[in-house]
Amino acid sequence: MHACIIAVGSELLTPFRVDTNSLAITERLNTIGYAVRLKTIVGDTVDELAQVVSSALVWADLIVLTGGLGPTEDDVTRDAVARVLQVPLEEDRAVVERIRARFARRGMTMPDINRRQAMVPRGATLLDNANGTAPGLWIERGRTAIVLLPGPPREMTSMLDAVIAERLAPKSGGAGLFRRVVKITGRTESDVDQQAQPIYGAWTSRAIPISTTILAMLGQIELHLTARAESRASADAALDAAVAELRTALGDAVYSVDGRPLEAVVGDLLRARRATIAVAESCTGGLLASRLTDVPGSSEYVERGAVCYSNRAKTEWLGVPEALLATHGAVSEPVARAMADGALARSEAGVAVAVTGIAGPAGGMPDKPVGMVCFGWAMRGLATEVETVHFPGDRAAVRALTVRHALEGILIRLDSHPTGG
């Protein structure tokens, strides 16, 4: 089954906005067997939108339009679809009353322009919008289903879920594309691909074929496995077997097979051993603590974090000796070690990680260039370890790579010392 996604809105044709609704739509459509063959972004112009819809009608089994259902004259999706289907737009009294009631619940009078949102192409079915005034629309024409959804993601996604459950999934009979994301740490992309390619290369010719894509970005490597199967159960069995093969080949480098990000995997390990963590950061300026605390429930295991841009803060909060800073400089392994040790000694945490480095663009020196970062990892009862890494890229890249390396370092040490911390 072939789908086309059309995002409507002139703001999506400026340099400032990108259509991201289509990612969530694609993910959901894939699970019920629709392959997205084309995505189009078009402005608030009825002629151009009609042209795009009309071209898609020729080949698509499903056309999903998002946006352009608001109350203003810029909102032309209803008009364009009605024009293509050559049906009139008619005001739906029940919708007018529903919108009026929605305004009334907030003590407001419905502005007259909102009546536009009650205009329905003849033959269309209304889709409830629990989070906004614009109802969605479902229209069938020949073999093609056309779905009109509002642009705001909060309104769009819940309506799409309902359409899929009630209308599209029953048609697809359970067949679909099913995915697993295998996340890998501590290896280079070519290293992973060299080892994994002979394995996943064989999957495409199995009874339930699995295709594999390798994605690498800012030090993160992911293998995306996609199985085409008649049911979720058979896809799950095939994907489980495939993931197990990768685990055998890549060992501890595989840290997540269920979508959990690195910070959540680290958090779950800390929680499992009832340990808490303290972080001491300089060049990442809070980004490491922020990543750890992105995870709901992280207050259970994040004890504290020190953002020590100044040397004075390193000395006062972490007990880094002034002499050490004077002798080796703030960006050095002895200081990273002292920061990690200090974070452990001066908190209740069982695990501490410290980073100090030069994120750039300024501040680089011949012996300490931009991108050089020193790490310290400390766990109660174990010797503190330090490491120096040189990262490529601009300030944002160096900071992101530093955070990733720090998290990977915690993961490796928690894995290899199951009793520490």
Next chain:
Amino acid sequence: MHACIIAVGSELLTPFRVDTNSLAITERLNTIGYAVRLKTIVGDTVDELAQVVSSALVWADLIVLTGGLGPTEDDVTRDAVARVLQVPLEEDRAVVERIRARFARRGMTMPDINRRQAMVPRGATLLDNANGTAPGLWIERGRTAIVLLPGPPREMTSMLDAVIAERLAPKSGGAGLFRRVVKITGRTESDVDQQAQPIYGAWTSRAIPISTTILAMLGQIELHLTARAESRASADAALDAAVAELRTALGDAVYSVDGRPLEAVVGDLLRARRATIAVAESCTGGLLASRLTDVPGSSEYVERGAVCYSNRAKTEWLGVPEALLATHGAVSEPVARAMADGALARSEAGVAVAVTGIAGPAGGMPDKPVGMVCFGWAMRGLATEVETVHFPGDRAAVRALTVRHALEGILIRLDSHPTGG
């Protein structure tokens, strides 16, 4: 002049990748007067790509294609364009030699498949690629110019800049779209629009017309002004006058007219008065410090940050009395005040901001629901101020809105107390 952007690549039709090349392309095309009317994303399928190119040829003055110029069989852009134009693909010997030499410089032999990258539709002009093996192509057909560029941004952008400077800008005679982004703080969208609409509504009928879009997202409001003018100089004059009108009407609410983000504006104010800042955060877990230190050079004015998830950290690092925590709870105005005061007293900073709140999804209570955040702002020599705000949305939204409000609070206080800090 109307442009169409076509991004080619099956990975752009998965839930994992979004086309961002088109944002950079749009920005550059707008400055030479091209309006992007349609963006399309299509997979590595020659039939479908040919169909899309062929539809665009009907109306577009310019078609920019990115991606699909690699050496593999998946790379079909050259084939699709040749098919639409009904011209043969011919191997260009000079290109083969250039690619071969590029490999040789790295001590490698050119794989035979790279010859595909030397296939050129008859009549096309080659565009140099300084950063990769795939040359770009320029083809004119009737009134339409077709530009083929590689997908990797590093290769694409420099080639596009050359095409614009050498081929497209001379045609446009200097006319183009020129933009300003006015960023606004501390107001609601409807409030800003009500006040600004009568002003910007009049701009569309001026000699140099300016169109205005209001964008609001996670508490950030921006007015995007777009002038269509014959030259940058006349656009600048018109835009400067328009921005001045907005400043007069909206006063201090306008904090940036040159694209600087809020954290950079705060940083520049701190730098200007040679003040440093300390932050004390609980629910944002380092995100506030991280935003401040995103800015290059922020080590000049960010003194330190405390991420105090535990009460013990609040007491040890910031001197928050245990009795205060026991009486009022960690999420309370007295604790926010004590955190801000403590951050100031225990550092060299002249300005301190503290946040403590409930980001969710768990941890809410009837009297302290999820989204409730208490702020404290302290400046040397001035009375410390506190405030409680209830933010909507999930954990990520509450954290983002909290950081924005904290930064806005610093900005307002630095503006209104020019001698403090």
